[in-house]
Amino acid sequence: MSGLSHYRTGDYQFAPDSELELGELTLDKESLSAVSAPSSSSTSDDAQGASSSSITIPGTDTIIDQLPASMAETDHKHEVINQVIKQAITSIPELNLSYKDYLDGDLTENIVEMIDTGSTGRQTNAPGSGDFDYMARLDRSILNDPTKKQRVIDALLTAFGKADEINDNTRLNQTGGLRRNESKVGENQVDNKSVIVNGTLRLKKVSIDGLAEPVDIDITLTQKTNKVQYPTDAALADRLTNIKNQSETKYQQVLANIIYAKQFLKAAGAYKPRRSPEAKGIGGLGGVGIENWVLQHGGSFKQAARDFLAVADNCSSFEDFCAHYPVWDYGENHKGIRSKPHDNFVADNMNPEGYERMKEALRAAVN
Numbered sequence: 001m002s003g004l005s006h007y008r009t010g011d012y013q014f015a016p017d018s019e020l021e022l023g024e025l026t027l028d029k030e031s032l033s034a035v036s037a038p039s040s041s042s043t044s045d046d047a048q049g050a051s052s053s054s055i056t057i058p059g060t061d062t063i064i065d066q067l068p069a070s071m072a073e074t075d076h077k078h079e080v081i082n083q084v085i086k087q088a089i090t091s092i093p094e095l096n097l098s099y100k101d102y103l104d105g106d107l108t109e110n111i112v113e114m115i116d117t118g119s120t121g122r123q124t125n126a127p128g129s130g131d132f133d134y135m136a137r138l139d140r141s142i143l144n145d146p147t148k149k150q151r152v153i154d155a156l157l158t159a160f161g162k163a164d165e166i167n168d169n170t171r172l173n174q175t176g177g178l179r180r181n182e183s184k185v186g187e188n189q190v191d192n193k194s195v196i197v198n199g200t201l202r203l204k205k206v207s208i209d210g211l212a213e214p215v216d217i218d219i220t221l222t223q224k225t226n227k228v229q230y231p232t233d234a235a236l237a238d239r240l241t242n243i244k245n246q247s248e249t250k251y252q253q254v255l256a257n258i259i260y261a262k263q264f265l266k267a268a269g270a271y272k273p274r275r276s277p278e279a280k281g282i283g284g285l286g287g288v289g290i291e292n293w294v295l296q297h298g299g300s301f302k303q304a305a306r307d308f309l310a311v312a313d314n315c316s317s318f319e320d321f322c323a324h325y326p327v328w329d330y331g332e333n334h335k336g337i338r339s340k341p342h343d344n345f346v347a348d349n350m351n352p353e354g355y356e357r358m359k360e361a362l363r364a365a366v367n
Helices: 060-090 146-159 163-167 182-191 232-246 248-268 287-295 301-312 318-324 345-349 352-366
Strands: 025-028 034-036 048-051 054-057 098-100 111-116 132-138 170-172 178-180 195-197 200-206 215-223
Touching (some): 025 248, 060 098, 060 111, 060 215, 060 248, 248 301, 287 301, 287 345, 318 345, 318 352
Antiparallel strands (some): 111 132
């Protein structure tokens, strides 16, 4: 728990320097075997394919070299996207909504809290990539009124040019819930088209004036309350801020380890949580789960991988592993319930298939 100001846990405890350095790795996607390679290479948005059956994860030195340009690009994208959202929310006729981009427990009506919850808000996305995730916290009076709720949705879809694309896939039912055309949702997920799933606007390839390339944007609608004061994203940001204040050099090394871990587990097919349609039945820790996992081990992917395997080798099953190896969310889940405000990313996100895949991939990485 080191490095969390909210809990006054003191300075963050880093892994040794040697544990924060990672060389380039080529992963065979079919056999999940990995071989070491020279540390210098060119990369694009995500891990690079060295051949049709392999993918190359850039080393931490390469990732660190890319961070300044990547951060500047991400900051610019945020500025443009946030302005579009603010304009859309505050221009809805008759609702008279105002907008703020932070959470403070204020329940004054007609204020929409648009919270940036994604990795791009923490700069833990791979250089050049990453979608933009928001939690739109609305008054109960809006969420419980299908007409008002639809106005908010329509304003956002129109602002991002997705009203026509999404129009025949999703409608509000009479109780204000989102009703999907299931066949089209499945089809559009494959085709990388925009849909609304479980209250989340999943907008794909959004073109916005001021941005050179299209971006993906997820906006989840939820009720505004004063019960969540220190959410998941705030806890991660708190820790990363303290790490940066302690050492800019180690901050960059920790970011590089998180990005490396994400690219590695994406390449291994053990990334998305089990509830995600994109997981395809193989449940992984998920993006924020991986961030917490690496930070739980001094910012070192090496240490995290070795510790995972050391426990797994002494467990008889995934259920046994869950009982002995938690990866806790030290913040509160925005949509969590009072009896369980903190997620355990192993038990809550993974499944036996993802556990086996992750074990196999990590063995290739640490051997």
